[in-house]
Amino acid sequence: MSTSFGFTSTAEEIATAFADEIRGKNVLITGTSLNGLGFETARVIAKYAALVIITGYNTERLKLAEAALKQEIPSANIRPLILNLASLANVRAAAAEVNAYPESIDVLINNAASSICAFKLTQDGFEQQLATDHLGPFLFTALVLPKVLAAQSATHTPRVVYVASGSHAWCDGVDLAVLERPDAATYKAMTAYAQAKSANILTASELARRAAGRIHAYSLRPGAIATNFTENPEAREELLAAGIITEDGKPNLKANLPWKTLPQGASTIIVAAFDPSLNDKNGCYLTDCAEDNKSVAPHTADPVMAEKLWALSERLVDVKFL
Template sequence: MSSPQFSFTTTAEEVATAFANEIRGKNVLITGTSLNGIGFEAARVIAKHANLVIITGYNAERLKLSEDALKQDVPSANIRCLILDLSSLVAVRKAAAEVNAYSEPIHVLIHNAAAAIGPFKLTVDKLETQLATAHFGPFLFTKLVSSKLLAAGTSSYVPRVVFVSSAAHTFGTGVNFETIGKPSAEKYQSMDAYFQSKSANILTAIELSKRSKGRINAYSLHPGIIYTNINQKPESIADMQAIGVLRPDGTPNTDDHQWKTIPQGAATTVAAAFDPKLNAVSGAYLDDSTAANDKISPHSSDPANAKKLWEATEEILGERFVF
């Protein structure tokens, strides 16, 4: 059978249909699954074929709305809810303990959640909120549930971890190792923190793939520019307007940017999770549902930076992630 051809306009539904055999029987955990987001759409199309889809959120009421919507759209779906606040290391540990108590292994872990871009804010652990939610929390959660991922591995299947990054990482200068563990309001720039968090996603996928020595395949990706709930948050609008993504009236700037719909924006996530061709390129970065390592900025593809970030993260968290 020939490989499917994907493009900018490919939808998550189309990708899931193409890889229905790969999704069948799998248990998938997706973070950040609020309505009107690409995590929800990825969960929706995966749930049509998977054995189990675990959706997460820090707000129980919003998570219930997502669960109800998924079950209404896909009556056959096996959905499980997990309360997970990635901005709190204690909350991450609690959620990981719950996952480790499941009877099932986890075949695919998709890190889709992100904090809103906005003013300087520290978490309960004194970490910058965007980096905590997009990097530190996911790193720790992956470490703590790694045994569940490894349990899904067989002679013919390698479990996957997917990080939803962004092409916006190219606008930054990479991870600032001086401030990553010592955030300061004086040095903080909201968009730079966003760019750093997306660079961290790419570097973590590269290093996770390397350190797992073939036992876990990791990927990062650019979903596209999509009008979702995260760039509609009041604290994010000014920054989105400043870089020209949103117009002065708060609507999408379609003159200067090519936008994807939510179904199109979730497509690359599904491809990263299930395309069997990607087994040969673990650590890859995807764009338009296809491996696109040539689109990574040098600061975010440098193996030395990947190693440095991994070790710095372990030091800040106070524990090592080993296999």
């Protein structure tokens, strides 16, 4: 069915097409601030899903997102969850809250990401981007996995989706030594972002392998989109230097990037979360609403590296996962 979708498809179109798959499902989406991919994803599925759990680390922004969703879709069942992926203690607290819910989780969408930023350490001593984009989601997914596995039935396999990026190819792979021992002297903000997104893809493929059919896991490239991510003051300097945005913070249309609208950007997330034609493509990477494993950089398609990253991540966040 997804073959009829592509670059210009919107999340709304795809949610409408897969309404029967979304209906009755409980979906948890991380990072759902207004004007972001997570919010748009929540917005288009809220009219069908049984429950949409939205997350954020900022209470006020989370309230704004919840209010906007309820105003547009009064019938929607929206549940906010405070989740700061840069804090392992907060991740554990949020996961405990999820595990106390009466519902299982049919789809977990790991969407939240740090802004591209100058070198900084989290309270746990990890580099901000790799912590927020990889280690935090790794721990969170591990801890709520019982809720995800509980959604499995004879007719339904739960899904875990990682929103990665085509920029994973801008590095030579995840530097495991730097993940464990961050180094301010060698730090480059865009390289850290690329490494974090590489880690998302590696984690999705390894999760798919380890779950052995009990969970379907996918990663994806949403495309180049002007969101609150590109508007972040910290990220602006790096994006400007890379020629991705212009001085006024707008998309650089002269850059060799096919820009998408926010609804177009969220479309591949909906496909990854609900398209039944992906059932026999477990672990795959998607671009423009379709499987696109050929565009995964070699360093991110290495099963040995995926296993090493998994083992190190388990040790760093102190969790055993599948």
